[in-house]
Amino acid sequence: MTLASILTPLPVLIPTIAAAITMVAGRRPRLQQLISLTSLTAVVAVCAVLLYLVDRDGTVAVQVGGWGQSEPGMGPLGITLVADRLSVLMLVVSSIVLLAVVFYAIGQGISDGDERQPVSIFQPTYLVLSAGVCAAFLAGDLFNLFVGFEVLLAASFVLLTIGGSAERVRAGIAYVMVSMVSSLIFLIGIALVYATTGTLNMAEMAVRLDDVPDGTRAALFAVLLVAFAIKAAVFPLSAWLPDSYPTAPAPVTAVFAGLLTKVGVYAIIRAHSLLFPGGRLDNVLMVAALLTMMVGILGAIAQNDIKRLLSFTLVSHIGYMVFGIALGNHLGMSGAVYYVAHHIIVQTTLFLVVGLIERQAGASTLQRLGGLAAASPLLAFVFVIPALNLGGIPPFSGFIGKVALLEAGAQDGSSLAWILVGGSVVTSLLTLYAVTRVWTKAFWRARADAPEGALSNTTPAALIDDDDDIAFADRDDVGRMPVGMLLPTGALIAVGLALTVAAGPIYAYSERAAEQVLDRGQYISAVLKP
Amino acid sequence: MTTYLVPLILIGGLASAGVYLLLERTLTRMLLGLLLVGNAVNLLILNVGGPSGNPPVYGRSSNGSTTDADPLAQGMILTAIVISMGIAAFVLALAYRSYQLTTVEEVSNDPEDTRVAERTDEDILDRDIPDVVPSRDTDAPDELDALPGAEGSR
Numbered sequence: 001m002t003l004a005s006i007l008t009p010l011p012v013l014i015p016t017i018a019a020a021i022t023m024v025a026g027r028r029p030r031l032q033q034l035i036s037l038t039s040l041t042a043v044v045a046v047c048a049v050l051l052y053l054v055d056r057d058g059t060v061a062v063q064v065g066g067w068g069q070s071e072p073g074m075g076p077l078g079i080t081l082v083a084d085r086l087s088v089l090m091l092v093v094s095s096i097v098l099l100a101v102v103f104y105a106i107g108q109g110i111s112d113g114d115e116r117q118p119v120s121i122f123q124p125t126y127l128v129l130s131a132g133v134c135a136a137f138l139a140g141d142l143f144n145l146f147v148g149f150e151v152l153l154a155a156s157f158v159l160l161t162i163g164g165s166a167e168r169v170r171a172g173i174a175y176v177m178v179s180m181v182s183s184l185i186f187l188i189g190i191a192l193v194y195a196t197t198g199t200l201n202m203a204e205m206a207v208r209l210d211d212v213p214d215g216t217r218a219a220l221f222a223v224l225l226v227a228f229a230i231k232a233a234v235f236p237l238s239a240w241l242p243d244s245y246p247t248a249p250a251p252v253t254a255v256f257a258g259l260l261t262k263v264g265v266y267a268i269i270r271a272h273s274l275l276f277p278g279g280r281l282d283n284v285l286m287v288a289a290l291l292t293m294m295v296g297i298l299g300a301i302a303q304n305d306i307k308r309l310l311s312f313t314l315v316s317h318i319g320y321m322v323f324g325i326a327l328g329n330h331l332g333m334s335g336a337v338y339y340v341a342h343h344i345i346v347q348t349t350l351f352l353v354v355g356l357i358e359r360q361a362g363a364s365t366l367q368r369l370g371g372l373a374a375a376s377p378l379l380a381f382v383f384v385i386p387a388l389n390l391g392g393i394p395p396f397s398g399f400i401g402k403v404a405l406l407e408a409g410a411q412d413g414s415s416l417a418w419i420l421v422g423g424s425v426v427t428s429l430l431t432l433y434a435v436t437r438v439w440t441k442a443f444w445r446a447r448a449d450a451p452e453g454a455l456s457n458t459t460p461a462a463l464i465d466d467d468d469d470i471a472f473a474d475r476d477d478v479g480r481m482p483v484g485m486l487l488p489t490g491a492l493i494a495v496g497l498a499l500t501v502a503a504g505p506i507y508a509y510s511e512r513a514a515e516q517v518l519d520r521g522q523y524i525s526a527v528l529k530p
Numbered sequence: 531m532t533t534y535l536v537p538l539i540l541i542g543g544l545a546s547a548g549v550y551l552l553l554e555r556t557l558t559r560m561l562l563g564l565l566l567v568g569n570a571v572n573l574l575i576l577n578v579g580g581p582s583g584n585p586p587v588y589g590r591s592s593n594g595s596t597t598d599a600d601p602l603a604q605g606m607i608l609t610a611i612v613i614s615m616g617i618a619a620f621v622l623a624l625a626y627r628s629y630q631l632t633t634v635e636e637v638s639n640d641p642e643d644t645r646v647a648e649r650t651d652e653d654i655l656d657r658d659i660p661d662v663v664p665s666r667d668t669d670a671p672d673e674l675d676a677l678p679g680a681e682g683s684r
Contacts, residue, residue: 143606143609147609150613154613154616154617154620157617157620158620161624161627164627165631166628166631166632169624169627169628169631170628170637170638170640171640172624173557173621173624173625173628173637174637176617176620176621176624177552177560177564177621177637180564180614180617181552181564181567183613184564184567184568184571187571187575187610188571188574190575190606191571191574191575191578192578194575194578194579194602194603194606195578200602200606242643243640243643246642302646302649303646304642304646305642308642
C-alpha cells in the first residue's frame with residue numbers, strides 16, 4: 001500500500017462520514033459547522049498531497065475492498081478508483097471551492113440567520129454533494145460514475161429547493177425532471193456499452209471498444225454524450241440551467257455553477273479521450289460548442305437579473321471547454337483543462353459576490369440596483385476582479401485559458417476550427433459587454449436612476465428567501481459586509497489571481513495532465529496492470 | 531449473444547409510454563413517465579446481461595442450466611431501482627408542496643424568462659443608454675467624489 005493509494009478514497013470517504021455525523025448533530029448548528037469545516041479542510045489537504053504524489057509517480061488505481069483482478073490483464077472485479085493528473089486537478093480545485101463556499105454559507109448564517117436559518121439539513125446535504133463530486137472525479141468504472149452523479153444530483157435537488165418557497169419548488173421540479181432524464185439516458189448508455197463490451201471498468205472497456213465496429217462505437221458515444229451534455233449544459237441541452245440555478249440561495253448557486261456542470265465536462269473528456277478516441281463526433285462537438293458560446297452569451301445580454309445573467313455566461317463558457325476537447329489535439333486539451341480550473345474558480349466567486357450584492361443592496365436585478373460603487377468601494381473591488389477575469393482581460397487567467405484555446409484552434413487549422421476561433425473572440429467580447437453592463441448599472445449610476453430603484457427585499461436572508469418588497473428607504477441598515485462572507489470570497493479571488501501569478505507551473509501541469517489524458521496507455525496500464 | 535424479441539418490444543413500449551407521459555405538464559404524470567422509462571431501462575440492463583441461468587452462488591443450480599446468470603446486471607438494476615425510488619419520493623414531496631402553494635401541480639413557466647421573452651424594444655424600461663433626465667445634476671460633484679456616500683445606496 002502506497003501513501004497515494006491510501007489517500008485516494010479519502011475525498012469520498014471523509015465527506016460521507018462527516019455528512020452522517022452532521023445529520024446526527026442536527027440540533028447543534030455550531031457543531032455541524034465545525035465538522036463541515038474540519039472535514040472539508042481535510043479533503044483539501046488530502047487532495048493537495050494527492051496532486052503532488054500523482055504528478056510525481058503517475059496514475060494511481062485503487063481497488064476498493066481489495067477486489068482486484070482475477071488474473072493479470074483482466075479487469076478488476078470490484079469498484080476501481082483512479083486518480084490521474086486530470087482528476088486530481090479537478091479534485092483540488094473543487095475541494096478549495098467547496099471549502100470556501102461552506103465558509104461563506106456559515107458566515108452568512110451567523111450574520112443573517114435567525115432560528116430557522118441555517119437550516120439543519122444544509123450541512124449534511126452539502127457534504128453529500130461534496131462526496132458525490134469527488135466520487136465522480138475518481139470513478140474508474142462507468143457505473144460508479146453514474147452513482148457519483150446520482151449522489152451529487154440527489155443532494156443538489158435538496159439544496160436547490162431548500163425552504164420550499166413557490167419559486168424554488170417551480171425551479172426544482174424542472175431541474176429534477178431534466179436531471180433524471182439525463183441520468184436515464186446515461187443508464188441507457190451504460191446498458192448499451194455493457195452489452196457491447198461486457199464490462200463496466202473504463203480501462204478494460206477502452207481496450208475492448210477498440211475491436212468494436214466504428215458505427216457501433218459512434219452510436220454508443222452519442223448516447224453517452226447526450227447524457228453528459230445535459231449535465232454540462234451544452235446547447236441545445238442547456239435550457240434548464242438558467243431557469244433553475246438563480247432561484248437557489250447564493251452559496252448553493254455558487255457551488256452548483258462552479259462544480260456541477262464541470263463534472264459533466266470531466267465526463268465528456270473521459271469519454272472522448274479514453275473510451276472513444278479517434279474523434280468521430282468532433283465536428284458535432286465543435287458545432288455544439290459554437291452554438292453554446294453564442295446562444296449562451298446572447299442570452300446573458302438580454303437578462304436583467306445578475307444571477308440569471310451569470311447563469312447564461314456559465315452556459316456560454318462551457319462552450320470554450322467543449323471547443324478545446326473537440327479539437328482533440330494536445331494544445332486544445334491542455335487549454336480545456338486549464339480553462340475548467342479557471343472557470344470553476346471565477347464563476348463561483350462571481351456568484352458569491354452576487355450574494356454579497358443581494359445582502360447589501362437588497363436586490364440582484366439591474367432594474368433596482370445602483371450606486372454600489374459609492375456605497376461600498378470594497379464590494380465594487382471584489383466584483384470587478386472576477387468580472388474582468390471572466391471577460392478575459394489580459395493579465396487574468398481567463399485570458400490565458402482563452403489564448404491557449406485560440407492557439408489550439410489555429411494549430412488545428414480546419415475551417416470549422418477557424419470559425420470557432422472567431423466565435424470564441426466574439427463571445428469573449430460579449431462577455432465583457434455583459435459584465436460591464438452590470439458594472440455601469442449596478443455600480444456607477446445612482447440608485448434613483450434605476451427604474452425600480454426604490455424597491456428592495458426586506459432583510460438579508462441566509463438560506464430562505466422571502467419575496468416581500470419594501471421601499472428601499474425603509475430597509476434597515478444592514479451594516480458592513482460580514483467578514484465571514486467577505487473572507488472566502490476574497491480567498492477565491494486570490495486563488496483566481498494565483499492562476500495568473502503561477503500560470504507557468506499551473507499551465508505546465510495542465511499540459512502534463514492533457515498529455516496523460518490523450519495517452520490512454522498510462523490510464524489503462526495503471527488499472528489493468530498487465 | 532442471443533436476445534429475445536418479446537422483452538425488447540416490452541422495453542420499447544414502456545419507454546415510449548414513459549416519454550409520452552414525461553412530456554405532460556402535470557407532475558404526477560411526469561413522475562409516472564419517469565418511473566416507466568426507468569423500468570424500461572432496468573429491463574434493458576437485464577436483457578443485455580445475457581440469458582437466464584444458475585444463480586451466481588457457488589453450488590447452486592436452477593433448472594439444470596449450464597451457465598450462470600450475470601450478477602452484475604442484477605446489481606446495476608438494484609442500484610438503479612433504489613435511486614429511482616428515492617427520487618420518486620422526493621418528486622412526490624415536491625408535487626405536494628407545489629400543490630400546497632399553488633393548488634395546481636403543474637410546472638409553470640419561469641416568470642423572469644417570460645418577462646424577458648415578451649419584452650419589446652419600446653417598453654424596455656432599463657435602457658443601456660438612458661434618455662431620461664438624470665435625477666441629479668451630472669456636472670455637480672459626483673457621489674464617487676464624496677466618499678463615503680450616504681445617499682443612493684446603503
